[in-house]
Amino acid sequence: MTALGLVSFVFSSAVAAQTRPSLSLRDAPESFINQQRSIEVRMREQFDRERGAAQRALFDWGGWYNLHFFLFDDGVESSRTLRRHDLRLWGRLSWDESAHEFYARSRLSLLDFNSGDSYDGNDDDVEGPNLERGYYRFDLARALHTYNDRVIDYNVVVTVGRDLVQVGSGLALAAPLDHVKLTATSRAWELSLFGGRTVGSLEDLDLTRPTDRTRRNLYGGQLSYLGMDRHQPYFFAVQQEDRNRDPLFPLFQRFEYDSRYLGIGSSGELIERLRYSTEWVYETGDGFGHQQFIHQNDVEAWAALAELEYLFRGPHKARGSVEYLFASGDGGRFASPTDAFGGNTGDYEDTGFVALGYHDTGLSFAPRYSNLHLWRTGASFYPWPQRQRLQRLEVGTDWYLFWKHHRDGAVSDPTANVRSGYLGWEMDYYLNWRVAADLSWTARLGVFFPGQSFSDTSVRTFFLIGLTYSF
Secondary structure (H helix, E strand, C coil): CCHHHHHHHHHHHHHHHCCCCCHHHHHCCHHHHHHHHHHHHHHHHHHHHHHHHHCCCCEEEEEEEEEEEEEECCCCCCCEEEEEEEEEEEEEEEECCCCEEEEEEEEEEEEEECCCCCCCCCCEEEEEEEEEEEEEEEEHHHHHHHHHCCCCCCEEEEEEEEEEEEECCCCCEEEEEEEEEEEEECCCEEEEEEEEEECCCCCCCCCCCCCCCCCEEEEEEEEEECCCCCEEEEEEEEEEEECCCCCCCHHHCCCCEEEEEEEEEEEEEEECCEEEEEEEEEEEEEECCCCCCCCCEEEEEEEEEEEEEEECCCCCCCEEEEEEEEECCCCCECCCCCCCCCCECCCCEECCCCCECCCCCCCCCCCCCCCEEEEEEEEEECCCCCCCCCCCEEEEEEEEEEECCCCCCCCCCCCCCCCCCEEEEEEEEEEEEEEECCEEEEEEEEEEEECCCCCCCCCEEEEEEEEEEEC
8 A cells, every 4th residue: 555545545534433422431420531531632742742853754654552541530430440542543644744644543542441330331342433632734835845946034834634733722712723824924923723623523621512423613822922932921812602403492401601711821931940831721602501591601711821830950851840720600590510401500701611621630530610619739750860771760749639610610520519619639640651662551549538528528539550552
């Protein structure tokens, strides 16, 4: 099979499989969805680092296989066991010094629960093959250098297809979209503009919605200033339009939710080895609350993030960090901080922050960031940098404190059924070991101690062991 034929095959087979939504994730609680997405984000970051070394090739292909073993308590069942197998295959074709690039990546997954532990009654569920990424990218600076031997001090990059789209730190938007994106860069400025639609098989903003596919259009852009050595401030705007198709007034409930986000932030280095990141997001829009189908709510919400990280000197590559995350809630949302069904009641003002972004909120509790204060402190290091077999073994920990914004409002965990602001605290530990160039291993333990917002204050644990083989 030719290189172009292989890429086309990956595209066609994966796109055809997108008509089958992921039943397991649609029926699962939000903590499980966030836990699975956390693993996906870590795998994506690892893959992106590895892919960068091979980008000079005209054609390259590869893949990786993940096996993850989960043992966890979700507050409903004291013990659930899951084995997740993921196989990813990717191909990349480029020419003219990478002025043109085609890239595709597919995923095939098997979710293997112990008998009776699944959320939808299907203990063995196959997902895919799905198209995770698939795009064409054009680089103007590379093209001019190749065709006209010109070197320019600006650039324009155009991407068309399915890829991750993120603005700022990811609070407002961090999701794969079928989209068109234009990024223009000069010496001091970078402007990115995009327009696209959500991937249909992914979970929706509203998990109670009676629809089989997610249809939301997103448009926006980000302007970043690159003229300072140690700081990179930015501003972004995103508009989200609900295009889902629902049955007519199910239970006298409508689900439309349209939103707009304005954000400002900055990242960089305050002093040598002390990094920072901060962001503020304001949300407006309109949507329906619980048992509402005629009059919409006016949305006015916000979120904020601040993080400091210090990188210590020495071969152990030690680092320590502190972080604060806030996302506003609404005291009238009695059963859900994000959904229409069980959502806002009593008035037509909705102050709950709802977005298509992502941020790590721990392993065990793993709430969505809405009606939430989160404080985190963490540290990691490499204990044995001089030993050949163990020099790439990383040990780390993160500690979290959770509190509600509105004590009467809901959070994403329905077992937080007591009117109290204190949600609890959590300690997480992890080991990451790059055993060989093509083999890595990870272990993670999260222990959540529920606070006064829970009638059941039993300790919840989350344990994960994972193995990744790259080829």
